[in-house]
Amino acid sequence: MLKIKIVLMNVIYFCSFSVCWGQDSIDQFVELLTASEGDAVVLNCKYHTTDQSPYFFWYKQKSHKPPQFIVMNLTFGLGYTDLEFKERFSANLDLNSSLIPLRIQEVRVQDTAVYYCALSSTVLTAAALLLQKPHQQ
Numbered sequence: 626m627l628k629i630k631i632v633l634m635n636v637i638y639f640c641s642f643s644v645c646w647g648q649d650s651i652d653q654f655v656e657l658l659t660a661s662e663g664d665a666v667v668l669n670c671k672y673h674t675t676d677q678s679p680y681f682f683w684y685k686q687k688s689h690k691p692p693q694f695i696v697m698n699l700t701f702g703l704g705y706t707d708l709e710f711k712e713r714f715s716a717n718l719d720l721n722s723s724l725i726p727l728r729i730q731e732v733r734v735q736d737t738a739v740y741y742c743a744l745s746s747t748v749l750t751a752a753a754l755l756l757q758k759p760h761q762q
Contacts, residue, residue: 648673648675649672649673649674649675649676649679649744649746650672650673650674650744651670651671651672651742651743651744652670652671652672653668653669653670653671653742654669654671655668655669660732661732662732662733662734663731663732664731664732665728665729665730665731665732666728666729666732667726667727667728667729668683668726668727668729668740668742669724669726670683670724670725670726670727670742671722671723671724672723672724672725672742672744673723674744674746676745676746678699679744679745679746680697680698680699680744680745681697681698681699681716681718681725681742681743681744681745682694682695682696682697682698682741682742682743682744682745683695683696683714683716683725683727683740683741683742683743684740684741684743685710685736685738685739685740685741686738686739686740686741687737687738687739688738692741693707693709694707695707695710695714695716695727695740696710696714696715696716696727698716698717698718698725699718704716704718713729713730713731714727714728714729714730715727715728715730716728725742727740727742
Protein backbone atom coordinates (compact mmCIF):
# COMPACT_ATOMS: atom_id res chain seq x y z
CA MET A 626 0.00 0.00 0.00
CA LEU A 627 1.39 3.37 -1.03
CA LYS A 628 1.62 5.96 1.74
CA ILE A 629 1.46 9.69 1.15
CA LYS A 630 2.91 12.28 3.49
CA ILE A 631 1.53 15.78 3.73
CA VAL A 632 3.38 18.37 5.78
CA LEU A 633 1.57 21.37 7.22
CA MET A 634 3.25 24.64 8.05
CA ASN A 635 2.02 27.81 9.73
CA VAL A 636 1.99 30.71 7.33
CA ILE A 637 2.33 32.97 10.33
CA TYR A 638 6.10 32.40 9.88
CA PHE A 639 5.84 34.70 6.85
CA CYS A 640 5.29 37.52 9.34
CA SER A 641 9.03 38.06 9.51
CA PHE A 642 8.84 39.01 5.81
CA SER A 643 5.53 40.84 5.89
CA VAL A 644 3.04 42.57 8.16
CA CYS A 645 1.08 41.02 11.02
CA TRP A 646 -1.78 42.98 12.54
CA GLY A 647 -2.85 42.90 16.20
CA GLN A 648 -3.90 39.51 17.45
CA ASP A 649 -4.59 37.94 14.05
CA SER A 650 -3.17 34.44 13.80
CA ILE A 651 -3.29 31.14 11.94
CA ASP A 652 -2.73 27.74 13.58
CA GLN A 653 -2.39 24.38 11.85
CA PHE A 654 -2.67 21.45 14.25
CA VAL A 655 -0.97 18.56 12.51
CA GLU A 656 2.63 18.86 11.36
CA LEU A 657 2.76 15.58 9.44
CA LEU A 658 -0.14 13.66 7.98
CA THR A 659 0.23 10.23 6.38
CA ALA A 660 -2.54 8.83 4.18
CA SER A 661 -3.02 5.96 1.76
CA GLU A 662 -3.67 6.64 -1.91
CA GLY A 663 -7.40 7.04 -2.48
CA ASP A 664 -8.14 8.30 1.05
CA ALA A 665 -9.95 11.53 1.80
CA VAL A 666 -7.99 13.86 4.09
CA VAL A 667 -8.78 17.07 5.94
CA LEU A 668 -6.10 19.63 6.79
CA ASN A 669 -7.35 21.90 9.56
CA CYS A 670 -6.49 25.53 9.97
CA LYS A 671 -7.79 27.60 12.91
CA TYR A 672 -7.77 31.37 12.72
CA HIS A 673 -8.28 34.38 14.95
CA THR A 674 -8.83 37.78 13.43
CA THR A 675 -10.31 41.17 14.25
CA ASP A 676 -10.86 41.81 10.53
CA GLN A 677 -14.58 41.89 9.67
CA SER A 678 -14.11 40.43 6.18
CA PRO A 679 -10.82 38.53 5.93
CA TYR A 680 -9.66 36.41 3.01
CA PHE A 681 -8.35 32.88 3.57
CA PHE A 682 -5.98 31.03 1.28
CA TRP A 683 -4.51 27.55 0.92
CA TYR A 684 -1.25 26.92 -0.96
CA LYS A 685 0.63 23.76 -1.88
CA GLN A 686 4.43 23.68 -2.15
CA LYS A 687 6.31 20.75 -3.62
CA SER A 688 10.02 20.32 -2.92
CA HIS A 689 12.19 22.90 -4.71
CA LYS A 690 9.14 24.60 -6.28
CA PRO A 691 7.35 27.88 -5.51
CA PRO A 692 4.06 27.72 -3.57
CA GLN A 693 1.04 27.07 -5.75
CA PHE A 694 -2.37 28.68 -5.11
CA ILE A 695 -5.16 26.18 -4.37
CA VAL A 696 -8.14 28.09 -3.04
CA MET A 697 -9.30 31.45 -1.68
CA ASN A 698 -12.31 31.78 0.60
CA LEU A 699 -14.08 34.92 1.73
CA THR A 700 -16.05 35.29 4.96
CA PHE A 701 -19.24 36.21 3.10
CA GLY A 702 -19.39 32.88 1.27
CA LEU A 703 -17.62 33.52 -2.00
CA GLY A 704 -14.38 31.93 -3.07
CA TYR A 705 -12.26 30.67 -5.91
CA THR A 706 -10.51 27.33 -6.47
CA ASP A 707 -7.78 27.05 -9.08
CA LEU A 708 -8.89 24.87 -11.99
CA GLU A 709 -6.08 22.36 -11.39
CA PHE A 710 -7.48 21.62 -7.91
CA LYS A 711 -11.22 22.16 -8.40
CA GLU A 712 -12.10 18.48 -8.86
CA ARG A 713 -10.66 17.10 -5.60
CA PHE A 714 -9.81 20.06 -3.32
CA SER A 715 -12.27 22.21 -1.38
CA ALA A 716 -12.23 24.62 1.56
CA ASN A 717 -15.33 25.94 3.30
CA LEU A 718 -15.08 28.53 6.02
CA ASP A 719 -16.71 27.55 9.33
CA LEU A 720 -17.40 30.82 11.17
CA ASN A 721 -18.72 29.06 14.32
CA SER A 722 -15.50 27.13 14.99
CA SER A 723 -13.10 29.61 13.30
CA LEU A 724 -11.82 26.85 11.01
CA ILE A 725 -10.94 26.84 7.33
CA PRO A 726 -10.35 23.12 6.60
CA LEU A 727 -8.88 21.99 3.30
CA ARG A 728 -10.46 18.75 2.08
CA ILE A 729 -8.65 16.56 -0.44
CA GLN A 730 -10.66 13.74 -2.00
CA GLU A 731 -9.02 10.60 -3.39
CA VAL A 732 -5.52 11.65 -2.34
CA ARG A 733 -2.75 10.84 -4.83
CA VAL A 734 1.01 10.46 -4.58
CA GLN A 735 1.43 13.79 -6.40
CA ASP A 736 -0.45 15.47 -3.51
CA THR A 737 2.65 14.96 -1.34
CA ALA A 738 3.71 18.50 -0.42
CA VAL A 739 3.83 21.19 2.25
CA TYR A 740 0.41 22.88 2.58
CA TYR A 741 0.12 26.46 3.81
CA CYS A 742 -2.95 28.12 5.23
CA ALA A 743 -2.95 31.93 5.10
CA LEU A 744 -5.09 34.73 6.48
CA SER A 745 -5.12 37.99 4.50
CA SER A 746 -3.94 40.07 7.48
CA THR A 747 -0.95 37.82 8.26
CA VAL A 748 0.83 38.51 4.98
CA LEU A 749 1.55 41.83 3.29
CA THR A 750 0.80 40.44 -0.16
CA ALA A 751 0.65 36.96 -1.60
CA ALA A 752 1.85 38.12 -5.01
CA ALA A 753 5.23 39.19 -3.66
CA LEU A 754 5.88 35.76 -2.19
CA LEU A 755 3.96 33.37 -4.40
CA LEU A 756 4.57 33.35 -8.13
CA GLN A 757 3.19 30.86 -10.61
CA LYS A 758 4.66 30.21 -14.03
CA PRO A 759 2.37 31.21 -16.91
CA HIS A 760 0.38 28.45 -18.56
CA GLN A 761 2.13 27.24 -21.73
CA GLN A 762 0.00 26.25 -24.70
